[in-house]
Amino acid sequence: MRVFLFHFKNGILGENPILRLMIGLCPVLAVSVRVENGLAMGGAVLFVLTCSSFVISLIRRVVPPQVRIPIFIVVISTFVTIVDLVMKAYLPPLSRALGIFIPLIVVNCIIMGRAEAFASKKPAVWAIADALGMGVGFTLVITAIGVVRELFGFGELFSVNILPQNYQSMLFMILPPGAFLVIGIYIALLNSLSRRKRT
Numbered sequence: 544m545r546v547f548l549f550h551f552k553n554g555i556l557g558e559n560p561i562l563r564l565m566i567g568l569c570p571v572l573a574v575s576v577r578v579e580n581g582l583a584m585g586g587a588v589l590f591v592l593t594c595s596s597f598v599i600s601l602i603r604r605v606v607p608p609q610v611r612i613p614i615f616i617v618v619i620s621t622f623v624t625i626v627d628l629v630m631k632a633y634l635p636p637l638s639r640a641l642g643i644f645i646p647l648i649v650v651n652c653i654i655m656g657r658a659e660a661f662a663s664k665k666p667a668v669w670a671i672a673d674a675l676g677m678g679v680g681f682t683l684v685i686t687a688i689g690v691v692r693e694l695f696g697f698g699e700l701f702s703v704n705i706l707p708q709n710y711q712s713m714l715f716m717i718l719p720p721g722a723f724l725v726i727g728i729y730i731a732l733l734n735s736l737s738r739r740k741r742t
Contacts, residue, residue, distance in 0.1 A: 546672075547669070550676060551673075554673055554677035554678070559684060560680060566652040570641075570647070570648075575689040575722055577697075583637045586682065587626045588651065588681050591619060592657060592674045597671055599615055599670070600663070600670035600671075619649055619658065623645070627646060687729065688725045688726065695712075695721075696716035
């Protein structure tokens with residue numbers, strides 16, 4: 544249980560894919576304009592990462608090393624297809640908002656990176672802990688970025704007006720540079736908290 548918690552927490556803080564590893568940033572820049580987009584993207588990545596890590600860990604001893612990457616892609620694309628079809632069937636507005644970034648989860652650096660670096664070398668329970676931690680860490684950060692960008696970019700949260708009617712929207716926040724700015728602020732805050740904890 545201690546090892547499970549270690550790997551789970553490591554994905555949220557110690558090796559957070561966005562704030563520490565700086566990987567998988569393309570969907571973060573593109574879809575974090577609104578909070579609901581961040582939550583949906585985070586949920587999709589969490590599902591695909593957890594399911595694919597579990598399966599890859601189970602089959603790791605029978606997969607020849609020479610063909611491991613194509614097999615990993617087949618496993619990952621299976622779960623991405625499930626997410627894509629479910630979203631199209633039950634959440635069509637979100638599916639349209641996320642667009643090409645749901646199918647592109649197949650080649651997301653977080654998914655492929657954890658499959659190659661962790662799930663293909665560790666037991667299934669540890670692979671699930673790592674995937675859950677990475678997925679939750681990704682979801683928390685992309686949602687937090689969406690809160691700031693939607694609030695200052697549109698004056699809204701969950702498409703509901705929060706700021707006064709005469710608020711001048713900051714166009715900068717709904718463009719990719721706005722996402723970079725928010726990511727930079729979050730990294731600075733996390734580094735500051737880490738230094739205080741060590742001293």
